[in-house]
Structure formats: structure tokens, C-alpha cells
Amino acid sequence: MATDRGRAHKGKQAMDLLICNASLPDGQQGIDIAIKEGKIAAIGTALQGSGLLAAQHIDVGGDLVTPPFVDAHFHMDATLSHGMPRVNASGTLLEGITLWGELKPLLTQEALVERALQYCDWAVARGLLAIRSHVDICDDRLLAVEALLHVRQQVAPYLDLQLVAFPQDGLLRSPNAFANLQRAIAMGVDVVGGIPHFERTMADGAESVRLLCEFAAQRGLQVDMHCDESDDPLSRHIETLAYHTQRLGMQGRVAGSHLTSMHSMDNYYVSKLLPLIREAGVAAIANPLINITLQGRHDSYPKRRGMTRVPEMMAAGIDVAFGHDCVMDPWYSLGSADMLEVAHMGLHVAQMTSQQAMRDCFAAVTTSPARILGLQGYGLAVGCYADLIVLDAADAVEAIRLRAARRLVIRRGKIISESAPVRSRLRLPGRPDEVSFRSVCAADNIG
């Protein structure tokens, strides 16, 4: 990758930055991207030779350039708290919720802010520049809400943080949850959350979906619920969520997160359910790393995978994104803000191994969650924000295969993070000095 700052010119057409010789996620190659005042001003072939002037040139040598990663489902109030006050011994969802309940009274706003900011640093370094985070509103102090509102403001210049008011202990099961949720929204939280499968009964779950959708509809807010996060084939809250979305005219503003029960549902019922979800314009957010580790825990063998029906929903025309959900918290002790790791796991769990399906997995951590979050100015078109990452990979499939290094992370036309490409020095007689793991043939667009 060659950069050149020595060609500053003056003139009407002068650009701030010209990225040359990029490959794009749709397979186009040899593309130049001109950036002016934080936005994409031109994109196409041979811009460099067209007389267009730029203060800085970066030749990326055919590397993949893409809009940034977007995480549609995360818990920033819990992240990086692994081991506090103890570790999750069973590794189950329910022990995780119990453990989070033990940790909540011990939280301080300072520590919450510090951990969230540290996570945002990791995110930026990984080219992850937009995150939808749920924030637990069941603690009457709303400490986490205050902390993450502060963080949202602090990181705004470099990361879009969207907050969901999340009644972790149940909207109807936890005494002040609905009042707290309304307080959180009044304080500036963006999206209405829910957890119908954790209410005391299926009927209470359905009632919580109705109450939350009506509340959101009255205020013109988006909805994103943890929905059917269980292996129970009879958990039906996604049907209720689609029903109220349709009834209230909220198409395109509602997402169901997890939807793991769908993995275990009867196939005939799913053949009716998917068109209902599509008709209601409800998006789906799977969380592959967490679903594959938390679901199927009551099974002996064979063990269910638990992740929702991702390729089937995509084929039905439903918007599907992959979320990270957890990083080093009571539910999951691994992770590093790497959405390529998330896509890699999603691809394997869903057996999405055709070339197109692998590109769909890349879209599930970029363009699809950007649509679900309603991000403005996201994309690779003239007028979009110049928010871009340069990956140490030739295409989207290689990016997933290598969890490729983010050589440059660009926000509004400015480089905000750089990483060295991964190379190893070999000490083997008769063999090359260096290996890069990059593909030797660029024939990844077959099929």
C-alpha cells in the first residue's frame, strides 16, 4: 500500500483523499474512490488518470475496501466484565442472567464508562464503526443508561452507538421495568427492547410484545426484542411480534433478535411463519457465537445448533444480520469486537459455504445491519460518508477466511486506525522468507 502526501494541488476539483485500485465487496476491481469534506465525491475506474487532483493518494494495491462493519446486537453495559464477581461455571444463559443480577448492584458509572470506551477502542481498531447496544433498564438507578448515554456522546465523532432499552428481568416480571423503560426512552435511549420468552408465561410474553409495540408506535420509535431465545419449538413470540408490527403499521422499524426457537420449530409451521415475518417487514438478528454456545444445552446427542434459520430467511426476503451479542461478559468469555469472527462462525453454523452465501455472510455484518439500524449515509456511493475500511484481503470471502487485518479504518475521510498486515517470517531452507496467507489465485468469484 503506497501513500503519497506530496501531490497537494490547488484547484476547483481538488479532493482531500484519493483511494486507488480498490476491490469492492460486489467483486468490482480497480476502483478509485475520491473523498472530499468527509464524503465520497466520486467512485469509478481510472479517476486517478482523469485529471482529478487530490491532497493525498493511497494506492491499496487491489485490497478490499468496504464500508465499516456494523454490529446489530450487543450488550455494552456488560462487556469486559468477565470474572466479576465470579465466572459463569455452567456456561448457560440462565446462569449468565443470574450472574449479571449479582454484578448489577456492584456497578459504578465510572467503571461502566471506562469498560465501554475500551470496547469502543477495540471496535474502531476492528473497523466496527456502528453498534446497536441493548442496555438493561431493570436497575431503578438506571446507572447503565446514564453511562452509555455519556459514552454515545463521547464516541459520536468516530462511532455510531444506538441504544436499546432492554428489560433484562422481564417487562411484566420485574416490578418497575415498564416505568424504567419509559424513563430511559425519555432520557434519550433510541430503541424499545423486550424479552417475551423470559416473562412468567407465554401469555405474559405475548402481552409484553403488545405493550412494547404500542408504546413504540405511539412515539415513532424502532423496536428490537430479544425474541424466542430458547430451544422451545413452541415459543411463538416472533409470530406475535410480526402480528403487532403489521397491525400498527411499523413495517421496516422492527427487529427480532436471536429467534433461536425457530431452529427447533416444526417445518410446516415455519413455512407459514417466514412469509408472515417478510410481510410485516420484521428484520432478524442472529448471534452465531452466542447461539452456538448457549443453545442446545439440555440436549444429549445429537445436540441442536440453536441458531435461527438464516439462509431460509434470507431466501424468503427477510433482512438478516449477524450480531456479536457478548464479549468477555457473564455469558461469553471470548471475543474481541471482530465482526469477521462473527461472520465466520455464522457461515459455519448455517453451512453457508457457496460463494454467494459467503458473500451474504459478509453483508450480514455490513450492509444488512446498516439498513436495520437505519444508518444514514452508509455505503459506497457518491454522497455517502467516507467511512471505509481497507482490509488485508482481495475480496469478502478472503476477508472472512483470514479475519483479515484492518489496514486502514477511515471515518469521514480521515484515517482513525491502522494495523499492520499479518505476515510471518519463515526460517526454512529453500522456502520463501515470508508467508502472508493471502490467496495465490484471485479466482474467488467463481460460482
Ligand SMILES: [Zn+2]
Ligand atoms: Zn442479547
